[in-house]
Amino acid sequence: MKLQQFELERFQSEWEHRVEYNLSESGVEPLRIKDLLDTQELRDRFQDLQLGYSQTNGTIPLREAISYHYHGTTSDQILATSGGAEANFVTTWWLRRENPERNELVFMMPNYMQIGGIWTNLGGKVIPFKLKMDGSKWVPDIKGLKAVVSKKTAAIAICTPNNPTGKILSNEDLRAIVDIANEHEVWIVSDEIYRGAELQDSKAPSMHKLYDRALITSSLSKAYGLPGLRIGWIVCPTPRVALELWTYSDYTTICPAKMSDWLATFALQPDIQAAIEKRTRKVIRGNWAIMEKWIASHSNLMTVVPPEAAAICFIKLKDGINSLDFVLRVRDEKKVLISPGEHFNMPGFIRIGFGSDKEYLEPALQRISELLETY
Ligand SMILES: Cc1ncc(COP(=O)(O)O)c(C=O)c1O
Numbered sequence: 498m499k500l501q502q503f504e505l506e507r508f509q510s511e512w513e514h515r516v517e518y519n520l521s522e523s524g525v526e527p528l529r530i531k532d533l534l535d536t537q538e539l540r541d542r543f544q545d546l547q548l549g550y551s552q553t554n555g556t557i558p559l560r561e562a563i564s565y566h567y568h569g570t571t572s573d574q575i576l577a578t579s580g581g582a583e584a585n586f587v588t589t590w591w592l593r594r595e596n597p598e599r600n601e602l603v604f605m606m607p608n609y610m611q612i613g614g615i616w617t618n619l620g621g622k623v624i625p626f627k628l629k630m631d632g633s634k635w636v637p638d639i640k641g642l643k644a645v646v647s648k649k650t651a652a653i654a655i656c657t658p659n660n661p662t663g664k665i666l667s668n669e670d671l672r673a674i675v676d677i678a679n680e681h682e683v684w685i686v687s688d689e690i691y692r693g694a695e696l697q698d699s700k701a702p703s704m705h706k707l708y709d710r711a712l713i714t715s716s717l718s719k720a721y722g723l724p725g726l727r728i729g730w731i732v733c734p735t736p737r738v739a740l741e742l743w744t745y746s747d748y749t750t751i752c753p754a755k756m757s758d759w760l761a762t763f764a765l766q767p768d769i770q771a772a773i774e775k776r777t778r779k780v781i782r783g784n785w786a787i788m789e790k791w792i793a794s795h796s797n798l799m800t801v802v803p804p805e806a807a808a809i810c811f812i813k814l815k816d817g818i819n820s821l822d823f824v825l826r827v828r829d830e831k832k833v834l835i836s837p838g839e840h841f842n843m844p845g846f847i848r849i850g851f852g853s854d855k856e857y858l859e860p861a862l863q864r865i866s867e868l869l870e871t872y
Pocket of ligand 1: 523690728
């Protein structure tokens with residue numbers, strides 16, 4: 498069987514460094530090392546770091562720093578990984594291998610297509626669980642979920658806050674998903690990488706503590722603006738599960754990069770973490786105001802359900818506009834990169850990332866406007 502390609506990532510990788518404006522990113526403008534290490538003493542400590550291998554499941558200080566943010570966990574329930582991508586990979590591989598009699602993955606859609614793609618590539622069957630656009634809201638189809646989960650299901654994979662819509666599943670939604678999973682002893686994978694990047698003040702509800710067969714994946718790439726560190730993690734219900742997953746990550750990247758482990762431990766200290774999250778929300782709120790105004794100025798050609806979190810919005814184009822053609826024209830004629838709905842199995846939509854500096858975002862949107870004038 499030919500490997501199913503991860504279209505979104507490949508398209509971004511191929512083009513993000515060849516356009517003049519990249520609005521395909523879903524995180525906020527990344528921080529610099531000097532923003533994090535803002536005293537000479539910190540910089541000296543960092544420079545003194547010896548570049549040996551790091552601990553393969555993440556150093557104890559890093560895992561302690563992560564576990565602090567998941568109340569009631571200990572560091573031995575955490576597996577540190579190289580980015581959320583490895584966290585999702587290891588989790589999916591483990592689920593597939595440990596449940597050979599359960600061939601199906603019920604996958605929230607639209608979604609970041611990694612987990613579903615890996616499941617397909619490992620020979621499993623992916624069944625969608627839909628987030629439906631209902632007027633001014635995205636609504637999870639809980640009834641539809643109930644109808645498809647069975648003893649053949651290994652896991653339900655959700656992403657909340659959701660990529661690409663920015664939808665936050667409510668506590669009630671999460672509990673309804675848990676009830677359905679529990680009935681058939683099904684695992685839940687909750688990719689919560691955008692948690693902490695909410696437009697509202699309160700944090701998005703988490704699957705943490707709601708279910709004893711839940712695995713939470715996350716990273717520093719989105720809500721923290723530190724994607725270049727490539728530090729992610731899996732929060733496991735028990736130390737035993739973390740140990741099992743670790744066996745899998747021994748085969749992937751050996752260990753997170755030593756410098757990244759150190760910087761991530763620092764970024765996750767409660768006061769630093771709070772300051773980073775504050776910055777993220779400020780960027781997202783300020784830029785969403787720009788985005789919303791821009792979308793309103795093209796209301797004859799597009800509509801959007803406003804995101805509740807994440808620096809992305811999933812815009813529905815007017816019927817008759819081919820979203821992939823549109824994205825290719827924006828790329829080739831205006832040198833701006835955005836993502837087509839086709840990469841989320843949702844033709845007719847485009848995803849625009851608005852987390853960059855205002856001075857970068859505005860001229861990029863202006864270029865897209867120029868193209869829209871031809872429609
Ligand atoms: C929902 C989701 N999960 C995981 C990832 C991968 O994150 P990382 O850069 O930490 O590997 C992404 C990246 O866009 C994402 O959107």
